[in-house]
Structures are given as structure tokens and as C-alpha cells.
Amino acid sequence: MAGRIPCLKVIHLLLLSFLMVPFLLLLTLQRTRMDPLSLLNLQVSTRASLKFKVLEESTRIIDEGDEESALHSVIQEQSNNNTEVNTEDLAANKELEQHRHVADDTVSKSTIACDFSQRRTDTCVLHGDVRILPSSSVVLVRTPHDTLPENAAYSLRPYARKWETPVMELIRPISIGAVSAAQECGVHHAVPVVVFSTGGFAGKNFFHDFSDVLIPLFITSFHYRGRVQFLITNFNRRWVGKYAVILSRMSDYEVINLDGDERVHCSGKAHVGLMSHSELVIDPARTPGNYSMADFRELLRSSLSLKRRSIGEGKNYYSKPRLLLMLRKGSRELTNKREVVALTRKLGFKVIVAGPEQTKNLSRFAGVVNSCAVMMGVHGAGLTNMIFLPEKATLVQIIPWGGLRYACNHDYGDPTAAMGIRYLEYEVGREESSLVKQYPKDHPVFTDPESVHRQGWNAIWAVFLNRQSIKLDVKRFKGVLQEAMRSLLPR
Numbered sequence: 171m172a173g174r175i176p177c178l179k180v181i182h183l184l185l186l187s188f189l190m191v192p193f194l195l196l197l198t199l200q201r202t203r204m205d206p207l208s209l210l211n212l213q214v215s216t217r218a219s220l221k222f223k224v225l226e227e228s229t230r231i232i233d234e235g236d237e238e239s240a241l242h243s244v245i246q247e248q249s250n251n252n253t254e255v256n257t258e259d260l261a262a263n264k265e266l267e268q269h270r271h272v273a274d275d276t277v278s279k280s281t282i283a284c285d286f287s288q289r290r291t292d293t294c295v296l297h298g299d300v301r302i303l304p305s306s307s308v309v310l311v312r313t314p315h316d317t318l319p320e321n322a323a324y325s326l327r328p329y330a331r332k333w334e335t336p337v338m339e340l341i342r343p344i345s346i347g348a349v350s351a352a353q354e355c356g357v358h359h360a361v362p363v364v365v366f367s368t369g370g371f372a373g374k375n376f377f378h379d380f381s382d383v384l385i386p387l388f389i390t391s392f393h394y395r396g397r398v399q400f401l402i403t404n405f406n407r408r409w410v411g412k413y414a415v416i417l418s419r420m421s422d423y424e425v426i427n428l429d430g431d432e433r434v435h436c437s438g439k440a441h442v443g444l445m446s447h448s449e450l451v452i453d454p455a456r457t458p459g460n461y462s463m464a465d466f467r468e469l470l471r472s473s474l475s476l477k478r479r480s481i482g483e484g485k486n487y488y489s490k491p492r493l494l495l496m497l498r499k500g501s502r503e504l505t506n507k508r509e510v511v512a513l514t515r516k517l518g519f520k521v522i523v524a525g526p527e528q529t530k531n532l533s534r535f536a537g538v539v540n541s542c543a544v545m546m547g548v549h550g551a552g553l554t555n556m557i558f559l560p561e562k563a564t565l566v567q568i569i570p571w572g573g574l575r576y577a578c579n580h581d582y583g584d585p586t587a588a589m590g591i592r593y594l595e596y597e598v599g600r601e602e603s604s605l606v607k608q609y610p611k612d613h614p615v616f617t618d619p620e621s622v623h624r625q626g627w628n629a630i631w632a633v634f635l636n637r638q639s640i641k642l643d644v645k646r647f648k649g650v651l652q653e654a655m656r657s658l659l660p661r
Contacts, residue, residue: 280316282348284324289333291386292326293443294346300363301352302401302428302435307345308365308442311352323347328403329367330386330446331378337370342403342429344442356433361397364390364441365428369404373412376529377450377551377581384413386444388420388466389452393459396422399437405429412532419473450557450585463588470558474533476540478560480590481658491658493519494539496547496555499526502570503639504548505604513644517651519544529555544654548640549578556582561590564657566650568596568642571603572634573619592657596642596650604639 280298299311312318327341344365366387371378391398398421402410405427410417417425426435447453454462471479481491493514497504504510507523514521522542529535529552539545539558546566547553556565565586569578575597586593600606600616614621615633622629 280310280313280318280348282310282318282322282324282346284326284346286324286326288446290446290448291330291332291443293390293441293445294324294326296346296440296442297438300437300440301355302363302365302437302440303353304432304434306342306403306428307347308440309346309352310348312348312350316348318348326443327367328365328443329370329372330382330444331370340404341367341369344403346442353434355436357435359399359435359437361399361423361437362394362439362441363399363401363435363437364444365401365403366390366444367404368402368406368409372404373406373409375551377554379409379413380554380557381449382446383409383444384416385450385452385466386446388461388469389445389447389457390441391420392461392465392469393457396420399423400425401428401435402426403428415533416470416473419469448584449581450554451588463585464590467557467589470536471540474536474558476536476558478540480561481543481563490518490520491543491655492522492541493544493546493654494522494524494542494555496545496550496552497523497525498548498550498552501636501638502548502550504568505639505641506644509644510642510647513648514651517648517655519651519655524552526552543658546654549574549582553582556586556591557589559589559591562592562658564592564594564654566594566596566654568640569598570634570638570640571598571600571605571619572615572630572638573623574630574634594650594654594657596647598640599643599646602641602643604641605633605637608637 280296282294282296284292284294286292294308296308296310298313298316300308301311302308310318310322324346325343326346327338327343329338329341332338364387366383368383370382372383373379387400391400396419400417400421400423402425407427410425428435445456447456450463452461452463452466454460470476495507495511495514497507511521511523522538524535524538528538535555536558539555540560542559542563544564544566545553545556545559546568548568549570553565553567556563559565565582567578567582569575575595578595583593583595600611605615609615619634622633
């Protein structure tokens, strides 16, 4: 009897163990139902397709019976787009495929978008298989998917001063069109290209260097953040050398001289011509990337290592601010400059005098301008140096006789606000102009300057700009200098 009791205990333990097995199996299956993703992750390699990743991220529960078929469908989808996963995944996958095909079509379609409606400049932007040919042509090689008209052909001169016909005639024209086949590529550019000219006034006038080329080039290309190639026609080697440090901040690549270049340059995108808004002005709303004149001035500061972003703060700085007097030689020359300098010093300014010779070294003179709180001079290209002034500095423009206030404001007064500098002006009186020695007092030059304006730009230039010198009335001019001093006080 005693031997049978242990046997009964063993039998009871065995029965209990058999009863526990189904219970444990049920628990395991239930855990699997609750976390199917872990099972999928164990069975599928990390090289699953995008569509399988979408399935992995889903929180939808899959029945055990469906897991194997779903997994098989996902793997098949990598090699066969017609395989169905299930109703929900099929819809999602079809949408992904549609987006992919749309994207492919967008890339494969060639486009030419030209704008000839602007007053200052003409531009064309080409997307696709773009080729710049030695024959001054930029062509787009057609693809089966593009919708370009058969007669897509344009021509423009890539310089931002199109209303000045005599100047534009000196600019090399570029023809633009679409072709079925073109010469083989000699140079492949992996970045967009910008085609522009350094002809016209470039290299002859500091104002036009910035207004016609450098600022339009910034507007057109800066959103590429250096990943852009510049291709130049009417190549001006001195101009390129002078502004090389600025060009290198806009493009990571050496500029290319297209004149006489027999190679075919190829790219996926090309800008022909430069966008331009106004004289020394950038309109952020019309600029790719919404860049402004403040951004351009920051580019100049970094390129030329300019120290001051804003005029100095504090009593010591304002007690002896630096005033830069820009002097001209010949037309619009200031004939009593010593008298003006003496008055300016008497009012508390430290005066720096600069003529054409002092401005030749760009980096050095930009540093001089940047060290000053006031810049002053008679209307002319030298005032363009205001672009290097620190913020809150003041520009004083002396406007020659002849009803020139609007034009002078347009060139130098209007741009100052976006540069963060203050603007003052002084209009020369009749007795301060050398024209009193050339014309009688009752001549239309004095009684009706607008009659000269109506004769056109050449008359304005010949009478009021090219033949006039100025002797300031220092008593009258004193008030402007005092206002310049007040404009520097902290606000």
C-alpha cells in the first residue's frame, strides 16, 4: 500500500503537465496575435522594400493565417508590382506608384520658360538636357515626353539694361531653342549654369558693375548656395579679376569664359540672362529664396572682411565720427573742397578725403568706407560705395542743378532704406553751379530745366551732368552737415 502512493503522485503530476501544455500554447498564440510585427521582423530581412516598411509601421493586426501570405506578397512586390498584398495595402501601393510615375514624367519633360516682359532684362530658364554650343546657342534636346512647340526659338542679350539700345547692341546675343539632336557634350556640369555678359558698362563704371551685373547675379543665383556654374560672354578679364573674391562667394566653381570656347557645355538646368529689379535694389518677394539687400551686404562683408555691421555705439564713437568725402575730377567736381573740409572738421567730424585714385583697390577702399559713419559726395558712381557702409550710417548726396532730384533719388536715395542706412540730400542752387558762367540767367537751363529733360537723356547728360561743376555755399550747406551729425545719435 505504501508503494502505491508514490506511483499515484507521479501519475497525478503527469496528468497535470499534459493539461498545462494546451494552456501554454494558447497563451503563446494570444501573444502572437497581439504583436504580429515582432514575428514579421524575425522572418524578413532588413532589405525589405519601401512598401514593406509601410506595412511594418502599420498597427493593424494580421491573423496568423494571413501572416505568411502577406509576407510572401511583400517580398513578391519587390520584383512584381502586380502582386496584391491586401485591399488596404494595394490602394496605398497604387498611390505610391502613381506619384512615382508623375515624378518621373516631370523629370523627363523638357521646359523652356522665358520672360521678355520686364523693363530691365530678358531671361530664359531651361530644364532638361541643356547644351551650350560654341555658336552662342543654348539648346534643349527634346525628349519623347516634352510638350515644347516645334517652333520654340528665342533670342536675348544677357545683360540687365535692355532699355539702353546702344549699350545692348554691344552685348553678344544668345539664341535659345529646342532641337531633336545636338553635338555631344564636351563638359558636363553637375550643377545649374548661369549665362551672363560682362560687356556693356561693366568694368567702366562702378555703379553699373553692381547695378547691372553683381546684384542681378546675386538675385539669380544665390539660392543655389554656391552650387552653380557661371558662364560668361563678352568676357572682361579685368572685371572678373576685380570681383573674383565676391564671385567666389556666389559660386564654388571657377568662372568660364565662353568667348572662343569650342566645347559643348551640358547641364540639367540653365539660366540665360540675369534677373534685375531696380538700381541697387533687391525685392525679396521676387527673389528665389526671398533674399534681400541685407543678405547681399552680408555677402560683401564676408567676402571683403568688413569689420563693422553697424556704426559704433557709445559716447566715444559719436564724439568724433568719421566722414568720408568722395571727390570727383572733371564733371560735377567740387571746386571749394578745402572750404567744405574745414567746415566739416569744425562741426566735429574726422574727415577722410577720397578721389578716384583711392578707390581703385576694392578690398582696401571697402574697408575705409566701412569704418565711416557718414559718406558724402556729388551725385555720381562713387556714391555706389555706400553699399559698404555699416548699418545706421548716413549718406549725404549733393544733387547738381537741373531738376535732377528724382533721378538722383532713384539711383542712390531710394536704395538706402533696404541697406539700413539713412539718407540726406542737398540740392545745389543756381549760384552754386558753374552753369551760371555758361548760360544767361534767363536761359531755360535756369528758368525751365524740364525743357532740357524733354530733349532726352543725351541733352540731360551734356548740359547738367557733363558740363557742370559745383561750388557749395558753405553757410547754406552747414545745416545739412549738422543734420548728418544728429542722424548718428542713438535712438
